[in-house]
Amino acid sequence: MKRMLFAAALAANLVSPALAQELTGTLQKINDSGTIVLGHREDSPPFSFVDKSKQPAGYSVDLCLRIVEAVKERLGRSDITVKYVMLGADERLDKVADGTVDIECGNTTHTISRQEKVDFTNMTFITGASLLLPAGSTIQSVGDLAGKRVSVVEGTTTETTLRERLKQSLVEAKVVTVKDHGEAMKLLSKGEVDAHAGDQIVLIGLARAAKDPTKFMLAPELFTYEPYALVVRRNDADFRVVADGALAQLYRSGQIAQVYDKWFGDWGGRPSRLLLAMYALNGLPQ
Incomplete structure (x- = not known):
């Protein structure tokens, strides 16, 4: 043994x-x-x-x-x-x-x-970045954000590309940086921003997780490759x-x-x- x-x-x-x-x-x-x-x-x-x-x-x-x-x-x-x-x-x-x-x-x-x-x-x-909007919004793309407020999570590739697209399109919009998507959804729900920019597949998840998903819609445009x-x-x-x-x-x-x-x-x-x-x-x- x-x-x-x-x-x-x-x-x-x-x-x-x-x-x-x-x-x-x-x-x-x-x-x-x-x-x-x-x-x-x-x-x-x-x-x-x-x-x-x-x-x-x-x-x-x-x-x-x-x-x-x-x-x-x-x-x-x-x-x-x-x-x-x-x-x-x-x-x-x-x-x-x-x-x-x-x-x-x-x-x-x-x-x-x-x-x-x-x-x-x-x-x-x-995936690619898009815009999450209140239902009934007339915004279709980044080019429609003139005079609007758009939130985006700080430090993301979406923030960088969003700012570049606004500059290239000569569109003056107020970019509101947030720490996370949860903060952005609160702003969007209260009408404190007109749109939230993020990866489309994530935006879909955020809308589906909302108390009333019918209050939100997606813009048809993808403006990044992610x-x-x-x-x-x-x-x-x-x-x-x-x-x-x-x-x-x-x-x-x-x-x-x-x-x-x-x-x-x-x-x-x-x-x-x-x-x-x-x-x-x-x-x-x-």
Whole structure:
């Protein structure tokens, strides 16, 4: 019996150091702490939000949980726990970069300029920015905002593009920056702004979550291209390989359809051709 115990202990000592030597960056951090930290948003449905039971939920959160399972498999540890940290739009990149969270599970647009601070997984969604309006509004596009008040979440790509489009169109509108979509919905409901700019798919979620969705409508124009991805730290290829591998398997197997239907199916909407193409192109072979 003692010989068997000694052999088992010896095997563990032979395997564990080898694994430890292979681990770097975020994988090593997770292995050492026994915890993976997921950043989420408070009110960006259906991608990342706090549900009625006060738990993080959404399309992007579900994708992150698939990545968690892949991390457990990579580390050979089923005991890894998940810790959630709620993030604002203005701090999400910094909190990934400084190690507060290991991956941001929100609706963040992958841009070249943001790559100077953080890295991104392969794409997870494609949408574009639009305007949420009070029902009956005559506003059809950014060009109709002359003399109007439009809210936008501060620090987003939508804010940057909105200001550029207004300038290019020689339209003078008052841009009201807000900390989150929840604040914007309060302003819009009270008539304190005439429109709220944001990614169309998020605006739909906000309208559907409102007490009376019939009080809102969408402008028909999309004025940005927004490719979403999950945010990870720079120079951490090993962790990104695990994350991208989990996403690729999800896309390649067709299981992404179940995740999509869970969060978007009740809207009666089907994935756009562009989104289906994105899934196909990112469903890389193992």
